[in-house]
Amino acid sequence: MPLDFEKYAMKGNEFVNLLAKNLGDETGRARAGRILRSVFRTLRNHLTLEESSDLLAQLPMAIKSVYVEGWRISQPHERIRTIEAFAAEVIKEQGQVAWRDFSSLDEVIQSVRAVIETMVAYISADEMEEAFGTLPKNLRSIFSAWVPS
DSSP states (O other): OOOOHHHHHHHHHHHHHHHHHHTTOTTOHHHHHHHHHHHHHHHHTTSOHHHHHHHHHHSOHHHHHHHHTTOOTTOOOOOOOSHHHHHHHHHHHHGGGHHHHOSSHHHHHHHHHHHHHHHHTTSOHHHHHHHHTTSOHHHHHHHHTTSOO
């Protein structure tokens, strides 16, 4: 089976375009990419390796690379328990450009929800529920609104 990189790029662009739309800025692909990277990095730090692998299996190939870029699987992470702590970690992962994308905690939370809403278009509801069900109860509420019943 030949590798079809144009198809991978097309699906990746489709994902980023949908995320930009879900963020309310269809022309903001660069912003969508930065937010996607920081949310994915934060998510993978708090999901089990098994759950991350299950999510990855359903993402478009080009988007998988965003999820795994720079990932140190063996690096331990402090368990977060609140939405505020998760949002703070998203900002930390974004680095010095966070000020461009987020003006408040609510904006970070809305951005996380936009990423989850975009993921729902590619990942089965059962898998989303299973993956996010491993997170602390106080944190699950940020994700549950976008997981279809």
